[in-house]
Amino acid sequence: MEDETFLTDDFLRQLINVGEVDLLVGLPTYNNAKTIGSIVGTIRSGILRDFPRERAVIINADGGSRDGTPGLVTGISIDDLRPTANLNALRTLHSISTTYTNGTGSGVALRTILAAAELLRAKACIVMSPESAKIEPEWISRLLRPIFRDGFDLVLPTYRRHKFDGLLMTNLLYPMVRALYGLRIREPYVTEFGFSNRLGSQFLAQNGWHNGNGGVGLELRFTLAAISGRYRISQSFLGEKEHTERRAADLVPTLRQTVGALFSALESDFPIWSTVAGSKQVPTTGPEQELLEGPMRVNRKRLREMFSTGVAELESVFQAILSPSTVGELQRIARLGEEEFRYSEELWVKTLYEFAAAYQRSVINRDHIIQALAPLFRGRVFTFLMENRNASANEIENNIESLCLEFERLKPYLLQMWKSRE
Amino acid sequence: MPLTNDALWYKDAIIYQVHVRTFHDSNGDGIGDFPGLVQKLDYLQELKINAIWLMPFFPSPLRDDGYDIADYHSVHPSYGTLEDFRELLDAAHERGIRVIIEMVLNHTSDQHPWFQEARSSRNNPRRDWYVWSDTDERYKGTRIIFIDTEASNWAWDPISKSFYWHRFFSHQPDLNYDNPAVREQMWEVMKFWLDMGVDGFRLDAIPYLVEREGTNCENLPETHSILKDLRRKLDEQFTGRMLLAEANQWPADLRPYFGDGDEFHMAFHFPLMPRMFMGLKLEDRKPITEILQQTPEIPASCQWCIFLRNHDELTLEMVTDMERDYMYDMYAETKTMRLNLGIRRRLAPLLNNDRRRIELMNGMLMSFPGTPIIYYGDEIGMGDNINLGDRNGVRTPMQWSGGWNAGFSVAEPQRLYAPLIQDPVYGYAAVNVISQRESEHSLLRWMQRIITVRRSSDVFGRGSIEFLYPANHRILAYLRRLGKETVLVVNNLSSTAQAVELDLRRYKGNILIEMFGNNIFPRVGDLPYLLTLGPYQFYWFRLRRV
Numbered sequence: 006m007e008d009e010t011f012l013t014d015d016f017l018r019q020l021i022n023v024g025e026v027d028l029l030v031g032l033p034t035y036n037n038a039k040t041i042g043s044i045v046g047t048i049r050s051g052i053l054r055d056f057p058r059e060r061a062v063i064i065n066a067d068g069g070s071r072d073g074t075p076g077l078v079t080g081i082s083i084d085d086l087r088p089t090a091n092l093n094a095l096r097t098l099h100s101i102s103t104t105y106t107n108g109t110g111s112g113v114a115l116r117t118i119l120a121a122a123e124l125l126r127a128k129a130c131i132v133m134s135p136e137s138a139k140i141e142p143e144w145i146s147r148l149l150r151p152i153f154r155d156g157f158d159l160v161l162p163t164y165r166r167h168k169f170d171g172l173l174m175t176n177l178l179y180p181m182v183r184a185l186y187g188l189r190i191r192e193p194y195v196t197e198f199g200f201s202n203r204l205g206s207q208f209l210a211q212n213g214w215h216n217g218n219g220g221v222g223l224e225l226r227f228t229l230a231a232i233s234g235r236y237r238i239s240q241s242f243l244g245e246k247e248h249t250e251r252r253a254a255d256l257v258p259t260l261r262q263t264v265g266a267l268f269s270a271l272e273s274d275f276p277i278w279s280t281v282a283g284s285k286q287v288p289t290t291g292p293e294q295e296l297l298e299g300p301m302r303v304n305r306k307r308l309r310e311m312f313s314t315g316v317a318e319l320e321s322v323f324q325a326i327l328s329p330s331t332v333g334e335l336q337r338i339a340r341l342g343e344e345e346f347r348y349s350e351e352l353w354v355k356t357l358y359e360f361a362a363a364y365q366r367s368v369i370n371r372d373h374i375i376q377a378l379a380p381l382f383r384g385r386v387f388t389f390l391m392e393n394r395n396a397s398a399n400e401i402e403n404n405i406e407s408l409c410l411e412f413e414r415l416k417p418y419l420l421q422m423w424k425s426r427e
Numbered sequence: 428m429p430l431t432n433d434a435l436w437y438k439d440a441i442i443y444q445v446h447v448r449t450f451h452d453s454n455g456d457g458i459g460d461f462p463g464l465v466q467k468l469d470y471l472q473e474l475k476i477n478a479i480w481l482m483p484f485f486p487s488p489l490r491d492d493g494y495d496i497a498d499y500h501s502v503h504p505s506y507g508t509l510e511d512f513r514e515l516l517d518a519a520h521e522r523g524i525r526v527i528i529e530m531v532l533n534h535t536s537d538q539h540p541w542f543q544e545a546r547s548s549r550n551n552p553r554r555d556w557y558v559w560s561d562t563d564e565r566y567k568g569t570r571i572i573f574i575d576t577e578a579s580n581w582a583w584d585p586i587s588k589s590f591y592w593h594r595f596f597s598h599q600p601d602l603n604y605d606n607p608a609v610r611e612q613m614w615e616v617m618k619f620w621l622d623m624g625v626d627g628f629r630l631d632a633i634p635y636l637v638e639r640e641g642t643n644c645e646n647l648p649e650t651h652s653i654l655k656d657l658r659r660k661l662d663e664q665f666t667g668r669m670l671l672a673e674a675n676q677w678p679a680d681l682r683p684y685f686g687d688g689d690e691f692h693m694a695f696h697f698p699l700m701p702r703m704f705m706g707l708k709l710e711d712r713k714p715i716t717e718i719l720q721q722t723p724e725i726p727a728s729c730q731w732c733i734f735l736r737n738h739d740e741l742t743l744e745m746v747t748d749m750e751r752d753y754m755y756d757m758y759a760e761t762k763t764m765r766l767n768l769g770i771r772r773r774l775a776p777l778l779n780n781d782r783r784r785i786e787l788m789n790g791m792l793m794s795f796p797g798t799p800i801i802y803y804g805d806e807i808g809m810g811d812n813i814n815l816g817d818r819n820g821v822r823t824p825m826q827w828s829g830g831w832n833a834g835f836s837v838a839e840p841q842r843l844y845a846p847l848i849q850d851p852v853y854g855y856a857a858v859n860v861i862s863q864r865e866s867e868h869s870l871l872r873w874m875q876r877i878i879t880v881r882r883s884s885d886v887f888g889r890g891s892i893e894f895l896y897p898a899n900h901r902i903l904a905y906l907r908r909l910g911k912e913t914v915l916v917v918n919n920l921s922s923t924a925q926a927v928e929l930d931l932r933r934y935k936g937n938i939l940i941e942m943f944g945n946n947i948f949p950r951v952g953d954l955p956y957l958l959t960l961g962p963y964q965f966y967w968f969r970l971r972r973v
Contacts, residue, residue: 018898019898021899022897022900022927023901024899024901024921025923041450053876057749058709058753060710072686083713084713084896085712085713085716085717085896086895086896093747093749094713095705095709095711095713095714095749095750095753095898096711096713096900097711097712099900109569415499
């Protein structure tokens, strides 16, 4: 293992006491006291119900919470010291915690969980989000079972979502990863997933933990590493994805985590994705996706304004990144009124491919490239919302599929740009 | 070695359970007998046990291996005579070995003259010695114990044209303990054997003596009243004798059988045994510590009887459904290994003949609070024959040697009461007393050693237990204390080497002396005491301040 000394002595002592396990549940946290009690309780129920015989451990990697989060996690341990009435448990269930002080980013947490999984020789592992408002005990089984019983290496979730939830996923990550890597993975960037020991160990050994990007976009990089390493991947439908609070998360950091990670991976993965044509289904338990209809409040006007302002203010940046025709087309639609405005599928795909090529060439600072994508993504979202405001779930699904096919159709355009540089 | 006068002798006993029929045949008829058992007492003395528990040896049609008694005052002719039994008593006592015999109070054989009389007519004076009914609808709340063979606790008697009550096989009618004459007669039976010199009784199936409508007919106050009366008579008329209760119940339900020290001296701790197997397979101490935590305190003069295996199936009545499924899957992969709610296998096959696990299980047995029982043949790792019906697969002839009939009998092999174990792993050619006597590292030699060490201190039989709870749940550690003596026991339930830190600060300054080799381990200090243990390894340490 690469440099496991980042684990504290106390945590190592806890790991020694846990010993070899069959199942490991990783839980990265940071001030999640409001939700974590219910989440770990559900995890415990899931383990007791579906894996009562297996040796299991819950491992909390906490970023220095000040609200008592680690105590809530460790408190659900099942052992012979604290009688647990009404819990029909065959064996001890350890729930241990470690706190890291060098940052609250997901990188340290995931690295800790991966290292623990390798040391404990866990056969199947999952990482659960500490922020989900609601999870069900069967989610644990749905993520673990394909690895533990069926030999898969990575299990990614699919959810029941509102039709306008996860727009970055539906308009960018899913179709682009699908077109480039050839696998129809609905949620390539997730905070809940399962993985095998061999995939976890491989990622732990190979990921550049010590360079500046060690903790950025890890979840997506994990998925891409599994694809490029030709590991067995499956999807499991979990249920409705509910967030604790609807935060208008800052788009730029999210793009860094996702698009930045994707663009970065394209460089090293070129030999893989450049040979892929078309896309294949991934073995999936349950539906691939379920969309919920119903109203959602979105400030569409502001989206379009931010797009237009961005196109105007970042003209010189776009000229460095994009082809003249794409810049011209963006400027044209930026001047259109709300009803006429349409950021077409073809233009959106070309925009992204040109961004990816520019990122590869580092035409300007790579982080500036990612930042420049933000207003354009808002413009694409505006179009998606307008086109689908009255659409049924099926119609939206068809539109997403159409966008995916456009990504696949235009893939040679990206290859052409990429190769021309070389 | 004469017997001691200690009235609490049973607390320090190591009991060896044996069926006369299975042990040694002296007259060549293919069936073990009392003279044969006498011939083998030196072996038992060598083993260092100090009590034997004899399974039923009374005249019987043997439809339940002697638990269907047809005459309480005699010896089954296959096993010898009353005089032979007296000789056994004397010979055992001369060697410092006490003799505990089986007594089935709850029921008789349907061939017993009492039952023959009772069924002969409804007006017979003995009619009321059994439980009769014109309907099979009474006592509906009572479970059926032998669910694989019995459909009801009532059986139809075609002679007297009524139903009789039986908690076990239908050929074992229950005696009616509401009848004072029955109670008096059964005390007379016990007195008969006590007068002869037996040291104790293992009283079979005692929760079921009395029936009452609207109850489950188990553990009833009336039953306890009868048992207390027997105990009172025992104490009034004899000294140094012992009553051992066979009641397959939860510890809380068993506790009343000790009364205030005025009912049973000892009782089997049934729920502990499956949890030892469970803890070993799970590599987790939780099942064991939990059941011992739930075990109530008992009067100072009383004692638990603990065991790994016996003549019955490894009973899984006192576990949850989930635990039972787990035990079946782990220890009885084929249906033929299962019987009623249990597993009909011997110790060595249950543990895959893994010497380390056999030793660990015996190590725990010998160091837990209670009096341990060793089932005959388990001290050499005998196997079983699951192709024999009922529980006969664990009741095959003792394997003394690799020669003719395993040294058990000179009879023609086909005349043996049961076939010998002959498979390549457990067969008598591979597993027998003579070869193990000659090997310094055999299981038999090891058993002799651990019994010797156990008997070197009263702390195991009489001391308190306090569990340590190291964070490593694969380690089961506890302190046994009696007076100024303290013994630390550390067991590794895991198949892999383990490290454990024990909080022994209150013993700061003590050194640890490993009891098997008498080696000194480092002194206890302020820091957690670090030990490493190999797979399934265990330590017994005597703590001593130097």
